[in-house]
Amino acid sequence: MSPIAHIVDDDEAIRDALTWLFRSRHVDSRAWPSAEAFLADWCDDLRGCLVLDVRMGGMSGLQLFDLLSERGSRLPVIFLSGHGDIPLAVAAVKKGAFDFVEKPFNDNELVDRVIRAMKFDASRKEPDPNAAVAAARLNQLTPREREVMERILAGKYNKVIADELNIAMRTVEVHRARIFEKMGVKSAVELAQLLSGNR
């Protein structure tokens, strides 16, 4: 999904104005006339930001925001509000809205905020790649290897591990080597970091 400014407002004049405004500043955008219409197109990998009118016919902007939050959306949201309602603004920001702008808004300022939101979104990391890598590698381990690994991470000596598992030290060494190989590390320290760095 390429990053665009998603506009949701039931006022056609505003939609057009925003569309034109964004285009003039080379920000790609697309507009929807209602929360419902936007939801129909929504998927969780939209990128960019969402410019959302607070007050709309049908589902309100706040309701849409809550719904998206429940669905795990992390798209930054900039609220547009027509009436200086501080409690509303505070509530929205506390719930994680990226920004809250009063209408009538200053064009340049709004675009700046939109761009800031889009940059924020762009800098947003995919779910920790490290964790994914670690998880994938963990799955390659056999059950027995996992048992050994636990004990390696507990800082135990091979001898102790062998004792606990009632196997020869040599066997532990073999497991150990295969664990390191599969996990792509070359020492127990690295292993510990790989696994505890992302908890």
Added chain:
Amino acid sequence: MSPIAHIVDDDEAIRDALTWLFRSRHVDSRAWPSAEAFLADWCDDLRGCLVLDVRMGGMSGLQLFDLLSERGSRLPVIFLSGHGDIPLAVAAVKKGAFDFVEKPFNDNELVDRVIRAMKFDASRKEPDPNAAVAAARLNQLTPREREVMERILAGKYNKVIADELNIAMRTVEVHRARIFEKMGVKSAVELAQLLSGNR
């Protein structure tokens, strides 16, 4: 520190009103007439919440808030603002203010918010005990030991470390032993876990 509502406002009438209001609702409070006065008494283990006027003579409420943030204060802050300024409210909340209330405020509502803030503060966990322990122990390390530790955590052999630091392997061994001793661990693996578990 027992939890109290800390009031900072340069308007004596407001201070008195709030003090009376809180007392009537069995919320302990104490008031200061300026940010500077509050700062003089501030320490990082104040508990409860801070009710803070945005606009004051001398240091403003926002400035005080920023300063406290820098100092690592985690006391929840409820801003009082006399003029419905949405950008200000949004900025404050985005920076981590707990709430933002317009003057004139509804007494009951304000107290409810204060109580909510104080409950939030009470439920706030002490800084991760592990992190505290690790940090405290880290401080016991000499600079040289820290250098060695970095390299141990990189999974390097004593020989390599000795080489990098241009010292004898034996010296590295000594440092290593002292690091383990001071950090209260008995292996590099434990060390890695202690330090990466809380990052």
Added chain:
DNA sequence: GGAGGGGTTGCGGATAACCACAATTGTTCA
């Protein structure tokens, strides 16, 4: 029945970690 994978073990050697004992240098602080 043979191939493959997982788990197991032994032997022997190279390399590294760990440790007790002992000692030197430089700096800081009382």
Added chain:
DNA sequence: TGAACAATTGTGGTTATCCGCAACCCCTCC
């Protein structure tokens, strides 16, 4: 100036890790 501490090094020995080579057992799947 002497105590205390950080940093340094050496000797010699014990213990662990790490690995290649070789092998056996058990189970599954084709």
